[in-house]
Amino acid sequence: MTTAAPPASTAQPRAAWSAADLARDTSWCIRLEPAETADMLRAVQTAQVPGKPLLAYARSDFAFSGATLARIRRGFDEAQHGLGVALLKGLPREGLSPEAFELLTWGVGLHFGVARPQDKQSRYMNKVMNVGTVYRSAGGRGYSSNAELDFHVDGSDLVLLSCYNQAPVGGDSLCSSAITALLRLREERPDLAAALFQPLHYSRQSEQAESQSPVMVLPVYGERDGRLFCFWNRNRVEQAQKLPGVPALTAEQREATALLDDILRRPEVMYRMRLEPGDLQIMSNHTALHSRTEFEDDADPARKRTLYRLWIATPDGPALPPLWADFYGATESGTVRGGIHGHAYDEHCVAFDARQARDMGMRFDPGQRP
Template identity: 45%
Template sequence: MIDPVHAPRGWTRADIEADPSWAVAVPPEALADFEAGLARAQASGRGPFALSRSDFAFGPAARRVLADAVEATQSGRGFVLLRGFPVERWGVEASRLLFWGLGLHLGVPRPQGRASQFMSDVRDAGGVYRSTAGRGYNTRSALDFHADGSDLVGLMCLQTARAGGESLIASSVAAHNTMLAERPDLVRELYGLFTFSRQGEQAAEEPPYYTASVFGRKDGVFACRHIRNHVQSAQTSFPEVPRLSSAQREALDLLDAILARPSHCFRMHLARGDVQLVNNHTVLHSRTDYEDFDEPQRKRHLLRLWLSLAEAPALPDAWAQAYKDTAARAVRGGFRGQQITPEIEAFEHRLAAEHGLAMRIYADREDAPA
């Protein structure tokens, strides 16, 4: 018997429209703190992997904004939009540095793909989403609702599209409960294991695919990890992977259909200078397709961070292969990729210590569940 998830984190579109507290105009005193921190980091002359929170040393108003944002993502509805960073005045490189500092304050950044990049440039680089090595961030395609591979995903918007490219989010908690009311038999399928492709981005010691459940609970806390593009890719790429049963397919179809319902799906426009923070375990995201401006410097451009958070709960045991470590207060998640250097490993260990997180993730260089 599967129980509904009782948590304030479940919401419908009507809930979000009735309470716009998710959109936060960053107050002037906090912006001044952020800007002073940016200047300190610039003056330090350190590269990204040599920086610490103390190099930015954001003042109290900025720290309060960040603490409230963490609270909103972990105990509230799972997402927040911080508005008004002066990215146009700062320019791309200073904005990138500030966003990095914001990430270092919030948690431990995680690598995001084959190149082991810790900050992805989300823009159209000609990628093909529906391909065996496809990822969403380097295309201009509409994306399925999915979770990224970390506790928290942050986006900073530098340039918007000429048309489209709107951000879509939906509560996986609410989708779970709706599905449970309609088809409890199919909900049960999503607590079982699926095989996900690593999209060709695995590290040398990692197998090219792994298993994980879509829904899970740990100590009574619900979490969802839905990346259908990678499940589909595993079916196409690896003949030895078990074929999806008709019930599994039906369950994924119904979850996708519920997430896309106007009652569940909330659409938001990211403006220049907006920072969106989303809890991947309780909120799934997507975006509409888009059309770019012709001028290269005006093309849609977002920066993306993946973060491990000290405040995030323990994750389902069935996610051990995906997250490498599912304990609370541990560095976990990310796609290690192929270009982690000793400097980067030292950075990860240092940041983990600064945030009081255990760092066991690469301990044995194997993909086996911990």
């Protein structure tokens, strides 16, 4: 089936950037003042209770100052409503254990949205560290491998990635504008653009709940209210092709997605950054795609590359295209949506989601799962 692709959106012009744009205008890179770094250190040290589960913490436990929250808000606004990417520099790192730094990341998230579970174990925070996972496998996830990753989006409005340790070799963060990539593709091969607005099958990587299908169906691009949205993860599409009953990709779909991947990695489109300890990257999963280079770890286990990843549903996220419901569940703005509920989503998860939704003024339906 071939359908005409919607026209390119003009509703989010800052989100259509090039690598040169990010290099020239560095307003998306926000450095905390020393007093704000000290404020965050004090707040997490005051809040931390040994052995207390993350889901038991509330936003009120992290008493960041108004100045600190305003600085962080600049990053969230840039990622949500501007370029689609922001980098906060200067989070306290020295003097914090990995567990305390993880908790600090969690505390930041509690002030700006509702965290979403990310995997089969229904974990709300993932440690991004190589534990030997095979990325290209039926249950493969990139965050637990050292492999170079395909360009992809994650399963929430925003993804936060905080850096505790960086690898001595590799592990650079890569990002590209999904809107710029589509505009380039339209210029070069307008005959292929429509294929990216047709539904594709994505594997759930064996992480689905019992009531869910092993696949989800949605296009690479969609549109709502004049805004473009992207959902792309080649690894999940290729794994879905191995499942029974999934239709084979058409020649047009394969050509279109191959060209998209090529454009995303072009030097003029792709921006490369190297996260340093104390950095917090914030990225939109609707208008930006991200990747990572392969890396080699430090021989000292205490210095292994260690980052913390948090998925956030935000109170001011845009309304999503209707077809996004197959992954996100809810698509309206102001709702708790997205995430991978997995196999351990229990009453503790429901209680956290409900309490945090109340704190953020968001709607939460415990019976509505993606």
